[in-house]
Amino acid sequence: MKLPFRLFHFAAPARFYGLAGALVPWCWAVFAVFGVAGLFVGFFRAPTDATQGDAYRIIFIHVPAAWMSMVLYMVMAFWAAIGWAFNARLASMVARAVAPTGAMFTFLALWTGSFWGKPTWGAWWVWDARLTSELILLFLYAGFLSIISAIDDPRRADRAGALVAIIGSVNVPIIYFSVKWWNTLHQGASVSLTTAPKMASTMLTSMLLMTIAFWAYAFAVVFMRSRAIVLERDNHAQWAANAALGARRPMASRGMQT
């Protein structure tokens, strides 16, 4: 079968570098539009909650950040596994690029959750199954990042990182189902595909807009970081040298310093 396009066209670092660079501004545009819309609906349209007052407004960033922390872990493990199984260098580089962003969203899920837990539960932190498994997720990201930076040979580091990422991925369903499997202080899922949402539609709208914004953010930053990683790794390739030459600012914007 002949495909109308080449499936692995963008698996070449040089082509990926160009494509990612072209996509970054669009990702930022989507982030800005959906972020502003989400915050507007969340702060100026969604009503004050009857039981939690305005403290509940943390949900608009807490739930999207927690979703991103889990999704990005699976994305990282997926590309790390592909990079290992098929000896695909670019896939391993993308896995490396995803990790810091995933770790940041995990931190934000914990941080915003803590700032929500204090006024509603009376404690910044409890050793509840949901909170504990999310904290383990942060340690798994940290483990992946430390192991790839501890091994000098980049491909060996990629494989060791992939092993950590794949084994750690069992934690993601544990986080997701923790509120069902254990009797947790943390509330159950706010949104599910099988039941009606347990909140006002404006609240749900804001949360979903913020989720799209966070997705776009993650794409933008991961593309930016992958471009840096690709250049660092391919630093002996002619295309990378050409990219560096092309990256020079035009004379006009450099002012009179010549």
Add this chain to the structure above:
Amino acid sequence: MIWNSASEFFAMGGYGLYVWGAYGVTLACLLVEPVLARARHRQALRALGAEDPA
């Protein structure tokens, strides 16, 4: 309209510290991370011989 004044908005019904503490740190993280990623990219370009990379 939910809020009658700007101060009511910032007070968040008495939960201002928690709401803005959560949002403030999130905003700070989302501002710092792209700056770091951009710096790393520029560093990679400089290492390849680019002067004053855009």
